[in-house]
Amino acid sequence: MPRKSRSLRCFCGWKRGIAIGxxxxxxxxxxxxxxMGTVWRATDQVLNRTVAVKEMHLPATDHELAEQSARARRExxxxxxxxxxxxxxxxxxxxxxxRLWLVMEFVDGPSLKEHLAAxxxxxxxxxxxxxxxxxxALEAVHTAGALHRDVKPGDVLLRGDDRVVLCDFGIAVxxxxxxxxxxxxxxxxxxxxxx
Numbered sequence: 001m002p003r004k005s006r007s008l009r010c011f012c013g014w015k016r017g018i019a020i021g022x023x024x025x026x027x028x029x030x031x032x033x034x035x036m037g038t039v040w041r042a043t044d045q046v047l048n049r050t051v052a053v054k055e056m057h058l059p060a061t062d063h064e065l066a067e068q069s070a071r072a073r074r075e076x077x078x079x080x081x082x083x084x085x086x087x088x089x090x091x092x093x094x095x096x097x098x099r100l101w102l103v104m105e106f107v108d109g110p111s112l113k114e115h116l117a118a119x120x121x122x123x124x125x126x127x128x129x130x131x132x133x134x135x136x137a138l139e140a141v142h143t144a145g146a147l148h149r150d151v152k153p154g155d156v157l158l159r160g161d162d163r164v165v166l167c168d169f170g171i172a173v174x175x176x177x178x179x180x181x182x183x184x185x186x187x188x189x190x191x192x193x194x195x
Contacts, residue, residue, distance in 0.1 A: 086137035113153035
């Protein structure tokens with residue numbers, strides 16, 4: 001069950017700053033669109049660490065909202081159970097009214113898509129290194145009983161230490177269940193840059 005934060009302060013618009021539970025999103029900085037959510041770089045004020053906070057953009061009708069919200073919660077719980085260096089860490093799920101905010105590891109680096117657009121095709125060795133890390137991540141995801149189902153370069157974040165991190169489990173499924181979230185309604189992806 002997501003925490004219902006009583007200390008949540010939310011100001012209109014990201015430009016004025018935002019506080020989600022104990023996390024604050026600074027007034028400066030640009031949000032990133034990821035799947036069906038907006039992701040900000042934020043600070044966990046209690047632990048004094050940088051995190052990524054994703055506001056889930058769920059459908060507007062009551063029936064769709066309830067269904068998508070339940071799916072998003074299941075997915076967040078599943079991904080939060082995975083402890084693997086190549087899978088984004090989910091720290092918390094905060095609920096404010098009908099809005100869900102996913103708090104996760106901040107990955108300071110570009111997506112593979114952004115990197116390839118800037119540098120061109122990768123050499124065979126780099127492709128093999130990235131591929132092996134993704135295989136390891138997917139093995140951990142499958143062991144937890146989930147399937148990603150939509151791995152693409154935009155879902156792979158590149159850290160400065162040459163580690164890749166798989167994120168955005170938007171159309172993932174739990175083994176033996178329906179899709180957790182609708183196509184494009186991604187869970188779990190950090191903003192790819194530090195701005």
